Amino acid sequence: MSARFTDKVILVTGATSGMGRAAAERIAAEGGHVVLAARGKDAGNALATELGAAGGEATFIPADVTVEAEMAELVRQTVERYGRLDGAFNNVGAATAIGPVTDIDGDAWQADLALNLSSVFYSLKHQIPALRANGGGAIVNNASNLGVVGAPGMASYSAAKHGVVGLTRSAALETATDGVRINALVTGGVDTPLLRGNLGPTPEESLRAAGAMHPIGRIAQPEEIAAFAAFLLSDEAAFITGAALAIDGGMTAA
Numbered sequence: 001m002s003a004r005f006t007d008k009v010i011l012v013t014g015a016t017s018g019m020g021r022a023a024a025e026r027i028a029a030e031g032g033h034v035v036l037a038a039r040g041k042d043a044g045n046a047l048a049t050e051l052g053a054a055g056g057e058a059t060f061i062p063a064d065v066t067v068e069a070e071m072a073e074l075v076r077q078t079v080e081r082y083g084r085l086d087g088a089f090n091n092v093g094a095a096t097a098i099g100p101v102t103d104i105d106g107d108a109w110q111a112d113l114a115l116n117l118s119s120v121f122y123s124l125k126h127q128i129p130a131l132r133a134n135g136g137g138a139i140v141n142n143a144s145n146l147g148v149v150g151a152p153g154m155a156s157y158s159a160a161k162h163g164v165v166g167l168t169r170s171a172a173l174e175t176a177t178d179g180v181r182i183n184a185l186v187t188g189g190v191d192t193p194l195l196r197g198n199l200g201p202t203p204e205e206s207l208r209a210a211g212a213m214h215p216i217g218r219i220a221q222p223e224e225i226a227a228f229a230a231f232l233l234s235d236e237a238a239f240i241t242g243a244a245l246a247i248d249g250g251m252t253a254a
Contacts, residue, residue, distance in 0.1 A: 004234040005032030009082040011074070012036060013065050013123065014092035016043040018192030019142065022226035023089050028056030030230065035078045036060045065092045065119035068126075075126040085130040087233040090123045091142045092116075094194060095157035109156045116160035117167070124171050128180060136179020138233045141168050142225075143184040145248045165244045172242030181241035183232050188248030189219035215250030 010027045014020035015036035028034045028051045036058055038044050044060035051058035059081060063074040078085055093116045097108035120141050131137035146154060147161035168184040175182060189210045211218040228247050231237055246252050 003031040004230070004236065005030045005086075007031070007033070008086040009033045009035065009078065009084050010086060010233060011078055011088040011127065013063070013088070013090050013119075014038060015060075016040055016047055018194055019187075019190060019222045019225045019229075020089070020091040021047065022222035023091065023229050024058065025051065025056075026223070026226040026230045027233070028054070028058055033057040033082055034059070035074075035082075037063045037065070037074055039064055065090075065123065066114045068122040071119075071122040072126045075130050079130055079133075084134045085127065086134060086137045087131075088123065088127045088137075088139045089142070089229050089233065090120050090127075090139065092119055093142060093144070093161070095154055097156045098153055100153065101155045104156055112156035113160050113163075116157060117163040120164050120167060124167070124182070128171065128175055131180045132175070132178050136181075138181045138237070139171075139183075140229045140232045141182070141184045142229075143168070143186055143244060145186050145188050145246070145251050147184065148186055148244060148246075148252055168244065169242045176241055181232075181237070183237075183240055183242070184244045185225065185229060185232075186244050186246040186248055186252060187220070187225055188214055188251040190225055191219055191221055213251065214248070215254050218249065220247070220249065 005027050010032045012020050012024045015024045016038040024034045024036055036044050036048055041062050048058040048060040061074050061077050063070045097104050097112045127139060141164050143164045144161040146158040147165040150158050165184050168182055172182040
C-alpha cells in the first residue's frame with residue numbers, strides 16, 4: 001500500500017465503527033497519524049491500541065460531535081499533541097427520526113439535525129482554522145445519497161444531509177484560496193454494524209433487498225468508502241473541492 005499520509009495528521013470522527021473505522025485503518029496503513037474521535041472510550045482506546053500494534057500511529061480523544069465545546073477541544077488537543085492538522089473525515093451520522101413529516105416530534109427533528117448537520121458545522125468551524133494555520137489540507141464530510149434526493153419517512157435525516165452538502169460547498173468556496181479543500185461523499189447503502197443493527201429479524205434478506213435497490217446490485221463495504229475518502233484527503237485530489245461525489249452504486253443516477 002502507498003504512503004500518501006506519511007507524517008500527516010488526520011482526524012476521523014465516528015472512528016470506532018463502520019466507515020470511520022475503515023477510514024482510520026486505511027489512513028494509518030498509509031503512514032498517517034490518526035486522531036480517533038468518538039464517544040465510546042473503551043472502543044476508542046482499543047482501536048488506537050490495535051492500530052499501533054499493526055505499526056500505525058493513532059490517538060483516541062473522546063468527543064461528542066453534537067457539542068461545540070468538545071469539537072473545539074478535540075482540535076486543540078490534536079494540534080497540541082502533533083503540532084498540526086492536515087485533514088479530517090467528518091463521518092458521524094444516523095437517522096434517528098423515522099416517519100412522515102406530520103408525525104415527527106420537534107425534539108426528534110432537532111436531534112437529527114444536531115447529529116447529522118450541526119456536528120459537521122462545529123467540526124468545520126474548528127478544523128478550518130487549524131488547516132489554514134498549517135498552510136492547507138483537506139476535509140471530507142460524509143453526506144449520503146439522501147443529501148441529494150429525498151426519501152419518504154426520512155425527512156429530517158434527508159434535510160440534514162442536504163444541509164451537509166450545502167455547508168460543504170459554501171465552506172469550500174470560503175477556503176478555496178487558503179489551500180483548504182472540502183468535499184462531501186454521497187454514499188448509498190453501506191454494510192456497517194449500524195445498518196445491520198437496524199435490519200430487524202431477517203438481516204441477510206434485508207441486505208439483499210437493500211442491494212437490489214442499487215443498480216450495481218449490492219451495497220458497499222466500508223473499505224470501499226474508506227478508499228475513496230482517503231483519495232479525497234490525499235494530495236492526489238488536489239484539484240477537487242466543493243464537490244458532492246457519489247459513491248453509491250448508481251443509486252442517484254437512477
